[in-house]
Amino acid sequence: xxxxxxxxxxxxxxxxxxxxxxxxxxxxxxxxxxxxxxxxxxxxxxxxxxxxxxxxxxxxxxxxxxxxxxxxxxxxxxxxxxxxxxxxxxxxxxxxxxxxxxxxxxxxxxxxxxxxxxxxxxxxxxxxxxxxxxxxxxxxxxxxxxxxxxxxxxxxxxxxxxxxxxxxxxxxxxxxxxxxxxxxxxxxxxxxxxxxxxxxxxxxxxxxxxxxxxxxxxxxxxxxxxxxxxxxxxxxxxxxxxxxxxxxxxxxxxxxxxxxxxxxxxxxxxxxxxxxxxxxxxxxxxxxxxxxxxxxxxxxxxxxxxxxxxxxxxxxxxxxxxxxxxxxxxxxxxxxxxx
Amino acid sequence: xxxxxxxxxxxxxxxxxxxxxxxxxxxxxxxxxxxxxxxxxxxxxxxxxxxxxxxxxxxxxxxxxxxxxxxxxxxxxxxxxxxxxxxxxxxxxxxxxxxxxxxxxxxxxxxxxxxxxxxxxxxxxxxxxxxxxxxxxxxxxxxxxxxxxxxxxxxxxxxxxxxxxxxxxxxxxxxxxxxxxxxxxxxxxxxxxxxxxxxxxxxxxxxxxxxxxxxxxxxxxxxxxxxxxxxxxxxxxxxxxxxxxxxxxxxxxxxxxxxxxxxxxxxxxxxxxxxxxxxxxxxxxxxxxxxxxxxxxxxxxxxxxxxxxxxxxxxxxxxxxxxxxxxxxxxxxxxxxxxxxxxxxxxxxxxxxxxxxxxxxxxxxxxxxxxxxxxxxxxxxxxxxxxxxxxxxxxxxxxxxxxxxxxxxxxxxxxxxxxxxxxxxxxxxxxxxxxxxxxxxxxxxxxxxxxxxxxxxxxxxxxxxxxxxxxxxxxxxxxxxxxxxxxxxxxxxxxxxxxxxxxxxxxxxxxxxxxxxxxxxxxxxxxxxxxxxxxxxxxxxxxxxxxxxxxxxxxxxxxxxxxxxxxxxxxxxxxxxxxxxxxxxxxxxxxxxxxxxx
Numbered sequence: 035x036x037x038x039x040x041x042x043x044x045x046x047x048x049x050x051x052x053x054x055x056x057x058x059x060x061x062x063x064x065x066x067x068x069x070x071x072x073x074x075x076x077x078x079x080x081x082x083x084x085x086x087x088x089x090x091x092x093x094x095x096x097x098x099x100x101x102x103x104x105x106x107x108x109x110x111x112x113x114x115x116x117x118x119x120x121x122x123x124x125x126x127x128x129x130x131x132x133x134x135x136x137x138x139x140x141x142x143x144x145x146x147x148x149x150x151x152x153x154x155x156x157x158x159x160x161x162x163x164x165x166x167x168x169x170x171x172x173x174x175x176x177x178x179x180x181x182x183x184x185x186x187x188x189x190x191x192x193x194x195x196x197x198x199x200x201x202x203x204x205x206x207x208x209x210x211x212x213x214x215x216x217x218x219x220x221x222x223x224x225x226x227x228x229x230x231x232x233x234x235x236x237x238x239x240x241x242x243x244x245x246x247x248x249x250x251x252x253x254x255x256x257x258x259x260x261x262x263x264x265x266x267x268x269x270x271x272x273x274x275x276x277x278x279x280x281x282x283x284x285x286x287x288x289x290x291x292x293x294x295x296x297x298x299x300x301x302x303x304x305x306x307x308x309x310x311x312x313x314x315x316x317x318x319x320x321x322x323x324x325x326x327x328x329x330x331x332x333x334x335x336x337x338x339x340x341x342x343x344x345x346x347x348x349x350x351x352x353x354x355x356x357x358x359x360x361x362x363x364x365x366x367x368x369x370x371x372x373x
Numbered sequence: 374x375x376x377x378x379x380x381x382x383x384x385x386x387x388x389x390x391x392x393x394x395x396x397x398x399x400x401x402x403x404x405x406x407x408x409x410x411x412x413x414x415x416x417x418x419x420x421x422x423x424x425x426x427x428x429x430x431x432x433x434x435x436x437x438x439x440x441x442x443x444x445x446x447x448x449x450x451x452x453x454x455x456x457x458x459x460x461x462x463x464x465x466x467x468x469x470x471x472x473x474x475x476x477x478x479x480x481x482x483x484x485x486x487x488x489x490x491x492x493x494x495x496x497x498x499x500x501x502x503x504x505x506x507x508x509x510x511x512x513x514x515x516x517x518x519x520x521x522x523x524x525x526x527x528x529x530x531x532x533x534x535x536x537x538x539x540x541x542x543x544x545x546x547x548x549x550x551x552x553x554x555x556x557x558x559x560x561x562x563x564x565x566x567x568x569x570x571x572x573x574x575x576x577x578x579x580x581x582x583x584x585x586x587x588x589x590x591x592x593x594x595x596x597x598x599x600x601x602x603x604x605x606x607x608x609x610x611x612x613x614x615x616x617x618x619x620x621x622x623x624x625x626x627x628x629x630x631x632x633x634x635x636x637x638x639x640x641x642x643x644x645x646x647x648x649x650x651x652x653x654x655x656x657x658x659x660x661x662x663x664x665x666x667x668x669x670x671x672x673x674x675x676x677x678x679x680x681x682x683x684x685x686x687x688x689x690x691x692x693x694x695x696x697x698x699x700x701x702x703x704x705x706x707x708x709x710x711x712x713x714x715x716x717x718x719x720x721x722x723x724x725x726x727x728x729x730x731x732x733x734x735x736x737x738x739x740x741x742x743x744x745x746x747x748x749x750x751x752x753x754x755x756x757x758x759x760x761x762x763x764x765x766x767x768x769x770x771x772x773x774x775x776x777x778x779x780x781x782x783x784x785x786x787x788x789x790x791x792x793x794x795x796x797x798x799x800x801x802x803x804x805x806x807x808x809x810x811x812x813x814x815x816x817x818x819x820x821x822x823x824x825x826x827x828x829x830x831x832x833x834x835x836x837x838x839x840x841x842x843x844x845x846x847x848x849x850x851x852x853x854x855x856x857x858x859x860x861x862x863x864x865x866x867x868x869x870x871x872x873x874x875x876x877x878x879x880x881x882x883x884x885x886x887x888x889x890x891x892x893x894x895x896x897x898x899x900x901x902x903x904x905x906x907x908x909x910x911x912x913x914x915x916x917x918x919x920x921x922x923x924x925x926x927x928x929x930x931x932x933x934x935x936x937x938x939x940x941x942x943x944x945x946x947x948x949x950x951x952x953x954x955x956x957x958x959x960x961x962x963x964x965x966x967x968x969x970x971x
Contacts, residue, residue, distance in 0.1 A: 216841035
């Protein structure tokens, strides 16, 4: 297991500061990182190493907490503690801030693009989730302000193929939203975690959602549509989500991030105990009661809390991670045969 | 900071005394005074979540419990400590109650009047009346601003001001950018505040602090509006609106009294202003079975026949005339009005309010002339009468006096003589305005502007929905050119987009009706909910009942022109500016904890 996740290289991405988040572009050729130094950096591969191609430092007044690439790869959104979200347009190696989304009352914690590319979601410590629509002229308008959570909202993520939005919060719940008539509504609340839910990731099919929490567990939730074979109750025409697996006992501290590889189905976690772990679903496990096994564990992946893990969308087994120590690391995941 | 925790189940109930001390109320009703916790700077996380912020405190200070306290105190207070209780009901709250109790708007209004008087109120008014002023002022203001005749800082678009949720947000979040655009016209609640505490109080010969003014509103933000320093009279140390209760709180009051609104006997409606033979007076019809002291009853319980004009009365109504020398008899002769030499206590129309046994507010009737505070109103009338006397022939003057000052075509049947019978003088049906359940600002300003600015008479206003049903626009076009582009933006998301457009200089509208609640005031946070009816359906029912009330143009509403003339001394006067308009104040953003230098 020790050899399953191998360090490729380490970079001090955000010196004297935390590196908060990483995002691969859809082509898998660029990695965006953001940090407490208020900057966003774009990394590209040159041979075997990664070099900084651009530094976007004029956009924000405070920490940049998350970055997200648009599905077309031409735009990058950055969410900041200064309560704004910048939209950057890529022009070769240059990025230009084309718009700043304002409206949240305080720190914006996350930003995510919908697969269609027309919608953007942001969430904030002000407990709200906002859905924005972008038109052909790159004009952004707020479509909905959702106030379902009762506490700080930490993360938002879109379903890989449907216009379904998920959010994670300090109120220990995960909420799902969809469009109804001319507004967005909360269509499901997933309860079960015993503490702050920090991050979310959909599996490649979109049928399952992974959540990670301060309660040191990862939960896997499965969607059940009305009239499902398994007889899971649904309210009216609304889909139901049930927790089908809980990974507990593996992490000794808060789990800050979870990433589900769209190529291989492997699940990576970023933990407050400075470690990175990878899980895989056991072959032949019951879809209604899946089991996962730990296939990789690097105890001192970083010298401080690991904040983010991100699978490269095109290159199998390439994983990036970042930490409070300001470093960015690249790993190769190669599970040994016959686990 | 050490916290002394006591284990226990359930949530503690906290009661705040008038002196600001906190008591914990246990389940058996026992009260225990709570120690003040002291927080030092060390404890502060600078999290901007402070519950000590005034808003929560302000809201809890106004409630139906507060009203009960005041009504209770009134019952036992000495006459000179008692307050005149006036309740102004919003048409939106009335519509919500109408749906709950399955009544039509008129019955709802009458039964509400009966209920409030039953629990101790003296007058019950409808804020649709004060809304006339809000609409007229809004109309005038827009035309001035469009023509560029107003303060050069006040550019277009004009944004409405009636919604306090919107105003609080604008002041807190976007200060200097938005405030210059906001209409200065007061909301119907606050115009009613001016009407009740200035006009009506004077009429009743009371100082404003002796009148306790309650409004019934569809939301909680109206409580914040009433607490604004701009609506507090330093001179009299009293608010224009003392207490705002929501529709939900009225429902609680009804429950506490064990009364269903439907079961009550309807009472006649009160009018704040009625066009009378001489001069307008607030008229209150008593609830069944009661009549004021000293009032000889006719078959319908009221004094019949014209009132005698006494020297004292003539002198007070026409001080200038009186000073010119004519005696009472001469004045009467001039005006061909009946006189007697006897001073009659029935002259005090204002004592004709319903006084339930044991709830005497003032002792006896008091003459007009003996109250210094009455001079102000009468002086105005007196000088006007004086001017008219100069300009007009006496017969014309008599006609005008009989019809009411202002020379408008009277809206109600008028008997010749000085004072009408109360029951025939007040309108017994509520009236409303076109343009939706949030007041109709867009509709009225649009139609007025089309006429005033372009000479175009618009009969039907066409609303075009945009990205969602809470965002609509209205366009006035002529020969392919857009003359007026108005919008209605309800709900936070639409407000956000409007503000962003404004900030970027990309707002295409001349006027926007802004409301914080999706679907507007009929859907306010204080409206009644029905456990068995889904929200959407309930709202439709409330909208329908709201729409059943007959609408009229604000300039045509009875009493409005008269009040402009005799109370405000003309539209556009200094008084009108002071009593019908207000101003806004940007709230300085407190720096985040990180930027504060400790």
